[in-house]
Amino acid sequence: MDATTRTQSVPKPVQAARALLALVGLGHLVIAIVMAAREDALRDGITAQHPDFGAAEVARSxxxxxxxGAVFHGLLLVLCALLVVKLASGRPWTRRLAIVSQLLSVxxxxxxxxxSPMFHAVIPVIAAxxxxxxVLAWVPRPARDFFTQR
Structure with missing residues (x-):
């Protein structure tokens, strides 16, 4: 079976879930990069929340x-990438892992x-x-059938 046939045999809800997982993974990458690039904003937030901290404590924090954040979001990026690839297999464990990992991520x-207020605009979008x-991996009949037939 070639790649085109495999992609066509994956139901549309599962294909959509894979596309969303790719975007969520990209979001994790962007968040880690923004955190590193805006470390000064993190310092300001830490200073506001903990005015008793000295400069060294704020910098260390x-x-x-x-x-x-880089480690955490890096692991979530790897997990999303793994799920993008493995969900196409239709194995039930991949659906369970996707569901549990995404609910925990929410x-x-x-x-x-x-x-931190740094990502208040992004968090609801990623959570959605x-x-x-x-929902795409669990609710639509074609997705349920796809994972139970494998």
């Missing part, structure tokens, strides 16, 4: 936020929301895409 988005992935 910002560095930790950038590194941990929850983590609320944590990010509460920790993640919830759409869950």
């Amino acid at each position: 910002a560095d930790i936020a950038v590194v941990s 929850v983590f988005g609320f944590v990010s929301w509460s920790s 895409a993640q919830l759409a992935v869950v």
